[in-house]
Amino acid sequence: MTYADIIVDISHEKLDKSFQYLVPEKLKEEIQVGMVVSIPFGRGNHVRKGYVVGISGEPKVKGIQLKSVAGIENDQETIMGEVASPLTYSHEVFGEGFYVMDVMVKRLSNSEDRIPLTISERLIDVNQDYTGEFIKVSGQFRSYNRHEEQKNRLVLSVFVRELEFVDEELDGAKTNHILLEGYICKKPIYRKTPLGREIADLLLAVNRPYGKSDYIPCICWGRNARYASGFEVGEHVQLLGRIQSRNYVKKLSEAETETRTAYEVSVSKLECIE
Numbered sequence: 001m002t003y004a005d006i007i008v009d010i011s012h013e014k015l016d017k018s019f020q021y022l023v024p025e026k027l028k029e030e031i032q033v034g035m036v037v038s039i040p041f042g043r044g045n046h047v048r049k050g051y052v053v054g055i056s057g058e059p060k061v062k063g064i065q066l067k068s069v070a071g072i073e074n075d076q077e078t079i080m081g082e083v084a085s086p087l088t089y090s091h092e093v094f095g096e097g098f099y100v101m102d103v104m105v106k107r108l109s110n111s112e113d114r115i116p117l118t119i120s121e122r123l124i125d126v127n128q129d130y131t132g133e134f135i136k137v138s139g140q141f142r143s144y145n146r147h148e149e150q151k152n153r154l155v156l157s158v159f160v161r162e163l164e165f166v167d168e169e170l171d172g173a174k175t176n177h178i179l180l181e182g183y184i185c186k187k188p189i190y191r192k193t194p195l196g197r198e199i200a201d202l203l204l205a206v207n208r209p210y211g212k213s214d215y216i217p218c219i220c221w222g223r224n225a226r227y228a229s230g231f232e233v234g235e236h237v238q239l240l241g242r243i244q245s246r247n248y249v250k251k252l253s254e255a256e257t258e259t260r261t262a263y264e265v266s267v268s269k270l271e272c273i274e
Contacts, residue, residue: 002028004069005054008041018053022066031055034138036073036161049073051162075206075214077158077178077243079115080136080166081105086129090118097121100157103135105176105243113176113245114261116157118142123163130165137163141178141206141243141265143214154215156263158243176242178265180216181273182206183236190229200225202267204237217264224270231272240269 002023021039023031031037033052041048047070059066081103090100099119104112117137124130139160145152182204189201202218218239220228231237244266250258 001057001059002031003056003059003066004031004037004052005056006037006039006050006069007053008039008048008050019050020060020066022068023055024068027069027072030072031069034078036076036138038070038073040067040070072179075140075142075178075180075182075208076138077141078136078138079103079105079158079177079243080134080175081112081115082168083130083133083135084114086131087119087124087126089126097126099124099126101130103137107176107242107244113243115176115243115245115263117160118157119160119163123160134166134168135163136166140208141180141214141216142208143216154217156216177240178243179238179240180204180206180218180265181236181238182213182216184231184233185215187233188228188231190225198222198225200228202228202231204239204265217262218267219264220267220270224267228267228270236273238271238273239265239267241265241267 004021004023005018006021007018031052033055035052037050037052038047039050083101084104085102087099087101090098092098099121101117101119103115103117105115106112137158137160139158141156142159143154143156146155184202185205186203191199193199198221200220202220204216204218206214206216208214218241242265243263245261245263247259247261250260252258
């Protein structure tokens, strides 16, 4: 049997005490420390989010019936990098202010991705300039439509749930890691580069509570691209990868262009869920 120690995330209140849950057989290979999971909590077994802080093979207290982890959250992102811009005010929700800043995250090739973060004023001192410091965050990759130039533009950023400032290097740390589970909402576009490399573009709808969804562009390579090219609209998929940024030139008029940045998930593992 596998057991998980979980801290429950409750609105307006964080419980520092951890609770032990039984890990179902189907989740044993996936669950890891640091993941966000769904759990039944309290007398009414209301579904709450929790953070896995430990995994073991023995129950802490024998002879009692433990509740089981209901599932792993379908959008989880962890990144570590160097703060590349000051905090800038974005918006307010129910009296809580949110700010944005960019983080430069290194790839294995030593090139870098510039990833935008959205952070609550309750997580960080918004009067400080953290440019040049190293930060580790976990959260969700979210999207919204911004109306500009008489049409909607998809805007993406990492909505930060937890953050900590860290040393420049952490041995063995994954600097850019994302898990997504969602539904194909456009027919995948399969193509080959001039050098013969296979690519498939996906648009994944990732559901959130209260009827909301995030629409995340994803790119697959090689055999994953061939596999993804056969997906139909509405298929349920799960993927692992990293967020990447790339610059492109937008033509505004016959005489004017503008360099912009696009964000997408570069897929390393992909599976269709029945």
